[in-house]
Amino acid sequence: MRLLIVKDENDLRNIVKKVLSRNITVQMSREWSRSAGLHQYDFLRCFRLLHSEIGNDHLRYIHVLHVGFDNQVHEGELVVNKDIADDVLEIFKELYESEYQIEKVRFIDEYDADDEASMSDNNSSAFNFxxxxxxxxxxKHGMGMAVDINTLYNPYVKTVDGELSIEPANAADYVDRSRDFSHKIDHDDLCYKLFTEHGFEWGGDWTHSKDYQHFEK
Structure with missing residues (x-):
């Protein structure tokens, strides 16, 4: 694997010029994807973050279908580590066929690689350095080895210096997991069952913090 070290914006531009002809390998299920012709991934779209190491050969672009909160079929895009690409495709295929609702599946760069902005918009995503x-x-997201699902309804919660930290900040209504509400991931939820069946660890089972949206390997 060749690592590209990005130190500043000018360095990023120079690297992009050199490798623009290289594309991340596309991995997708032609049987249920409506965009079988989507074969290439723009290098610029994923790697906008500075001060990061880019292992292009270890990432895969995947294109999925998902049922939104409006009960309509939507197209989604994710970049994940090649080691979990097949698992993620299979999981999303089963979620789609079961009409499991996921509001948005967009690249993190649509939020300027700002995780808080992505989560507060209830965006489900994977790779982000x-x-x-x-x-x-x-x-684990920095390695492409984690996926977050319906992030607003399934926040990351941790006590820091005696204060409760909630991410995203607008998810306070969904911290109490004893309450019943839509899109909550718990042990009875199909999303939890599919990810754990594929060997993923759920952040909701952690002891020192709770990351209810998070699945990782």
């Missing part, structure tokens, strides 16, 4: 909240450790 970033650190675990309140740490200097690279997140």
């Amino acid at each position: 970033r650190f675990i909240s309140h740490t200097t450790k690279i997140s």
Whole structure:
């Protein structure tokens, strides 16, 4: 694997010029995708973050269908690590066939790679080079090894310096998991069952924090 070290915006532009002809391998299910002709992925769209290491060969672009909150069929796009690409495709296929509602599945760069903005808009996403909240450790998302689903209704919750931290900040109404509400991921939820059947760990089972939207390997 060749790593491309991005130090600043000019460095990013120079790298893009050199590798623009290279594309991330596309991995998709032709049987249920409505955009079988979608074969290439623009290098610029995924790698806008600076100060990150880019392992292009280890990432896969996948195109999925999902049922939105409006009960209509929508197209979604994700970038994930190649090691979980087949699992994620199979999971999304089963969610789609079961008419499981996922509001949005958009690239994180549509939110300027701002995880808070993406989560507050209830966007489900995967790869984003970033650190675990309140740490200097690279997140599983930074390696493409995690997927977040219906993020507004399934927040990340942690006590930091005696204060309750909720991400996204507008998800306070969904912190109490004893309440019944739509789109809640718990042990009875189909999304939880499918991801864990495929060997993913659910953030809702963590002890020192709770990340109800999060599935990782």
